[in-house]
Amino acid sequence: MASDAEIEAMRQAIGLAARGLATVLPNPVVGCVLLGPDGTVVGEGWHEHAGGPHAEVMALRAAGERARGTTAVVTLEPCNHTGRTGPCSEALIAAGVTRVVVAVPDPSDEACGGAVRLREAGVDVETGVLTQEAEQGLEPGEGNEVWLTAVRRQRPFVTWKFAATLDGRVAAQDGTSQWITSVEARGDVHRLRAQVDTMLVGVGTVLADDPLLTVRDADGKPLARQPLRVVADTRNRTPQNAKIRGDDAPTWIATGEEVGVVTGSKGSSALDLPSLMHQLYVRDRRHVLLEGGPRLAGAMVEAGLVDRVIAYLAPALLGAGPNALIDAGITTIADVWRLDLVDVRQVGGDVRVLARPRARH
Numbered sequence: 519m520a521s522d523a524e525i526e527a528m529r530q531a532i533g534l535a536a537r538g539l540a541t542v543l544p545n546p547v548v549g550c551v552l553l554g555p556d557g558t559v560v561g562e563g564w565h566e567h568a569g570g571p572h573a574e575v576m577a578l579r580a581a582g583e584r585a586r587g588t589t590a591v592v593t594l595e596p597c598n599h600t601g602r603t604g605p606c607s608e609a610l611i612a613a614g615v616t617r618v619v620v621a622v623p624d625p626s627d628e629a630c631g632g633a634v635r636l637r638e639a640g641v642d643v644e645t646g647v648l649t650q651e652a653e654q655g656l657e658p659g660e661g662n663e664v665w666l667t668a669v670r671r672q673r674p675f676v677t678w679k680f681a682a683t684l685d686g687r688v689a690a691q692d693g694t695s696q697w698i699t700s701v702e703a704r705g706d707v708h709r710l711r712a713q714v715d716t717m718l719v720g721v722g723t724v725l726a727d728d729p730l731l732t733v734r735d736a737d738g739k740p741l742a743r744q745p746l747r748v749v750a751d752t753r754n755r756t757p758q759n760a761k762i763r764g765d766d767a768p769t770w771i772a773t774g775e776e777v778g779v780v781t782g783s784k785g786s787s788a789l790d791l792p793s794l795m796h797q798l799y800v801r802d803r804r805h806v807l808l809e810g811g812p813r814l815a816g817a818m819v820e821a822g823l824v825d826r827v828i829a830y831l832a833p834a835l836l837g838a839g840p841n842a843l844i845d846a847g848i849t850t851i852a853d854v855w856r857l858d859l860v861d862v863r864q865v866g867g868d869v870r871v872l873a874r875p876r877a878r879h
């Protein structure tokens with residue numbers, strides 16, 4: 519059973535892991551704390567970027583010789599493979615760590631097995647400590663949920679974000695939509711964009727709004743690392759001069775020819791969205807931010823491909839204009855799509871709702 523000091527160290531490790539949120543994809547966020555025999559912290563580390571040292575190695579480096587005889591408290595099972603770096607299980611054994619406390623087992627086929635290897639080497643291993651906190655984060659959305667879900671489902675985690683009036687409209691009747699929410703809410707969206715590796719829009723949004731879809735800082739300057747911009751464009755209708763084709767960020771116009779088409783619920787042909795998601799996963803994409811429009815959002819919901827919803831609701835009314843979601847395949851109240859509220863807070867003059875879908879039949 520984990521001691522109070524180990525549980526406290528795990529909380530600290532989860533907080534450290536979150537420091538990698540905007541830099542670590544396609545890898546997991548991971549934190550590690552090394553506790554000496556008297557329960558004091560002798561080293562800590564977190565995984566900063568894919569290809570860089572893992573959290574355990576960072577913590578071992580910080581502790582140096584003091585790592586011998588310590589307990590490693592780590593948010594993800596130590597990896598047991600040689601990828602871009604060496605196996606953490608072996609690094610912990612070589613450093614003389616005698617006990618390892620883990621929050622979540624590694625679900626990946628390539629890297630799992632660290633707990634077994636450590637036990638074989640005589641290290642005491644305890645798993646399942648603060649599992650939920652490590653997955654969900656100490657603050658909403660700040661855990662390893664994105665990477666864990668992506669690896670378990672072999673497709674990127676999908677966050678659907680929209681901004682609407684209180685009557686659920688995402689644009690006015692004439693199509694204008696700038697701006698429904700406050701400057702603070704829009705700044706919050708840019709922080710969110712900085713944590714994803716892919717942004718997805720439908721071609722209807724490109725034709726209507728001609729968005730740039732880059733990530734910008736508080737002064738409006740583009741960040742160095744830009745997510746891949748993907749347009750779901752079954753019939754290749756993205757104009758050659760669309761802003762999204764510019765070289766501000768990488769872009770993939772995902773056409774039916776490339777991704778495949780399926781016959782939609784109303785008989786029309788539509789992009790094969792599970793295939794699109796799988797192709798993104800194969801290209802090492804782990805977190806998709808679905809930015810609209812309502813039809814693509816409806817199709818993603820219908821296909822069961824939305825893992826988190828973030829709604830920015832402005833205290834404003836339009837009375838007409840498109841709703842946030844169109845045609846999600848729901849026709850009767852018995853099929854209503856229920857979500858669990860994760861977090862509700864005020865951002866500027868707006869309300870931000872973070873919710874997670876319940877499993878559907």
Ligand SMILES: Nc1nc(O)c(N)c(N[C@@H]2O[C@H](COP(=O)(O)O)[C@@H](O)[C@H]2O)n1
Nearest residue numbers: 548565572573595596597601602603629
């Ligand atoms: N336990 C643990 N700590 C870290 O800090 C990690 N980054 C990981 N990652 C696991 O190893 C895979 C990536 O390894 P490379 O970037 O190729 O070195 C990743 O898929 C995880 O399974 N684990």
